[in-house]
Amino acid sequence: MATRLVEVQQLKKWFPIKGGVFAKTVASVKAVDEVSFFIDQGETLSLVGESGSGKTTAGRTMLKLLQPTGGKIIYKGKDITHLTPNQMRPLRRNMQIMFQDPYGSLNPRMPVGDIIQEPLDVHGIGTRKERKQAVATMMETVGLRPEYEKRYPHEFSGGQRQRIGVARALIINPELLVLDEPISALDVSIQSQIINLLQELQQRLSLTYLFIAHDLAVVRHMSDRVAVMYLGKIVETADNDELFDHPLHPYTQALLSAVPVPDPEVKRERIILQGDVPSPVNPPSGCHFRTRCPYAMPICKEQEPLVIEAAPGHTVACHLLTQK
Amino acid sequence: MDNREILVDIKNLRTFFYTEDGVVPAVDGIDLTIHRGEVVGLVGESGCGKSVTALSIIRLIPNPPGKVIGGEIFFHGEDLLKKNEEAMRMIRGDKISMIFQEPMTSLNPVYTIGNQISEAITLHQKIDDTEAKKRTIEMLHLVGIPEPERRFSQYPHEMSGGMRQRVMIAMALSSNPELLISDEATTALDVTIQAQILDLMRGLQKKLGMAILIITHNLAVVAEMAETISIAYAGKIVESASAREIFKSPRHPYTYGLLQSIPKFTEKKTNEPLPAIEGMVPSPYHMPKGCRFNPRCPFATEKCREEEPEILELTPGHLVRCFHPIES
Numbered sequence: 001m002a003t004r005l006v007e008v009q010q011l012k013k014w015f016p017i018k019g020g021v022f023a024k025t026v027a028s029v030k031a032v033d034e035v036s037f038f039i040d041q042g043e044t045l046s047l048v049g050e051s052g053s054g055k056t057t058a059g060r061t062m063l064k065l066l067q068p069t070g071g072k073i074i075y076k077g078k079d080i081t082h083l084t085p086n087q088m089r090p091l092r093r094n095m096q097i098m099f100q101d102p103y104g105s106l107n108p109r110m111p112v113g114d115i116i117q118e119p120l121d122v123h124g125i126g127t128r129k130e131r132k133q134a135v136a137t138m139m140e141t142v143g144l145r146p147e148y149e150k151r152y153p154h155e156f157s158g159g160q161r162q163r164i165g166v167a168r169a170l171i172i173n174p175e176l177l178v179l180d181e182p183i184s185a186l187d188v189s190i191q192s193q194i195i196n197l198l199q200e201l202q203q204r205l206s207l208t209y210l211f212i213a214h215d216l217a218v219v220r221h222m223s224d225r226v227a228v229m230y231l232g233k234i235v236e237t238a239d240n241d242e243l244f245d246h247p248l249h250p251y252t253q254a255l256l257s258a259v260p261v262p263d264p265e266v267k268r269e270r271i272i273l274q275g276d277v278p279s280p281v282n283p284p285s286g287c288h289f290r291t292r293c294p295y296a297m298p299i300c301k302e303q304e305p306l307v308i309e310a311a312p313g314h315t316v317a318c319h320l321l322t323q324k
Numbered sequence: 325m326d327n328r329e330i331l332v333d334i335k336n337l338r339t340f341f342y343t344e345d346g347v348v349p350a351v352d353g354i355d356l357t358i359h360r361g362e363v364v365g366l367v368g369e370s371g372c373g374k375s376v377t378a379l380s381i382i383r384l385i386p387n388p389p390g391k392v393i394g395g396e397i398f399f400h401g402e403d404l405l406k407k408n409e410e411a412m413r414m415i416r417g418d419k420i421s422m423i424f425q426e427p428m429t430s431l432n433p434v435y436t437i438g439n440q441i442s443e444a445i446t447l448h449q450k451i452d453d454t455e456a457k458k459r460t461i462e463m464l465h466l467v468g469i470p471e472p473e474r475r476f477s478q479y480p481h482e483m484s485g486g487m488r489q490r491v492m493i494a495m496a497l498s499s500n501p502e503l504l505i506s507d508e509a510t511t512a513l514d515v516t517i518q519a520q521i522l523d524l525m526r527g528l529q530k531k532l533g534m535a536i537l538i539i540t541h542n543l544a545v546v547a548e549m550a551e552t553i554s555i556a557y558a559g560k561i562v563e564s565a566s567a568r569e570i571f572k573s574p575r576h577p578y579t580y581g582l583l584q585s586i587p588k589f590t591e592k593k594t595n596e597p598l599p600a601i602e603g604m605v606p607s608p609y610h611m612p613k614g615c616r617f618n619p620r621c622p623f624a625t626e627k628c629r630e631e632e633p634e635i636l637e638l639t640p641g642h643l644v645r646c647f648h649p650i651e652s
Binding site: 050051157159160187188189190191192193195196199200203214216217218220221222223224240241244254255257258259260261262263264265266270272273275276277 | 369370470486487514516517518520522543547548567568582587588589590591593594597599600601602605
């Protein structure tokens, strides 16, 4: 039996929209709206979805980088939802995040050695000498030459900067790493290098990943389980192969069929969705996907579909599966 | 072999940028042929010169610092590089149109989209405003924008990314061009929207019969769209063949490595590492001697480090720039 590392239940993150003279809250962006998922020790859960689906917000709220509006976050059996920043600090060591933008996420005025060392300083780990040693070892681990520690971020390429990001996240030995689109900004030939690095480190250091991405080919390659988000909701969760081979939610089906395949001889049946993703300020009633769903029924407008377990470990929120 | 008339023939194009830090040979010997009604893919990573090639065709290279220093770009047999600005303006946006990656920055935020498309139409066609409006609404309808009459008087910020890209396509196609250049036009879009736009472009290409030059870094996009594909690396075309050949029997080690390294959406998860290409794209200020791919090439020999390979036709229609091409 795998150990559960982290679990979120009915997690909500709403961002208020202020308006009027007194800056009253006039509406809310329901970025994450009653989302539940769990991640077991040592596995990779991917959160996929298009822009505005709330996948990044879900990842950050899970780490309490954003205070949830509602719901629960349970880390190693302990409810951490209402912990104060001070109470969170010792836990922060165990959970780190790596960002998409290799240019914006590193302080341009700090030498990379200092950037990588900073988490050790913050948490007061080791003596000065030990920290220096740890930085050198970590740089080697991620494929950077330790003698570059005095260089500044601008002297590195995008791929190398992502390696710096990995080094900074891993230097304090976290258990859980949120990877927020870690390879999207990289060139094709560099992407595979970073994917390999992340996978190798996961095995070597038995890390648990929450992988946030929109590139489904990479998700297929990296994940143990996949959760699909649409407009603030998780519509489907399943094991990797199960999700890609037997998608049940119409949105997942359309999303998978929309991915172009690098083989001119493969002719696939494509479901072209009409229209755009509606605004998360004012999502459609009932099922959020119904406005673009090719199978929408009257009930989809009236009731929000419940999450049901269609097969062991395969959960879906769709009326099609409950109405039959 | 292709019997269609040759529309664009680029021969040994060289476009350099003269910056304070040195000379950047952004495009250094690119050859490309586009037949009438053909969909051609130009694929490469950042800095390979694919966008500079496109800007060279429509003569929009910012000068200074950029300059086309050599080669020829024949369009209907006439060298575009010899034309004056006046003549180019008549071709640009009329016979050759281009769409870009950023639909937000390519549209003017202070004019309605109807206004912008009509302007493009009246610039090249002698028609009055009512006629132009009618034609604009037709175009918006053609690219699948719902309620085109209402959309006519909307501003770009009122539309989503996918809608804006449709507007760009409507504008580009309003003059019925013979060549449409699409520079990473679907890169910034979500997958389901990308599928819509590619589907639209494919449909319009069949209907209107224009040639399309698709510039992208995404191999999957060209696999779906293009008949012929050229792969660019560090300012040079390294391989060029039919889409089928490129994907079935790549001969250049770079093409081969690139195809191997991308995760396959259709394959089950393994814990095997991806066969990655080591190293990184060379700095444009310090291009390696000899073959530009040699520092990253697993097959590189002394010869590759010293001499630069010519591009050769290995089998009919399949051109490769390599001393040690992979056996087919």
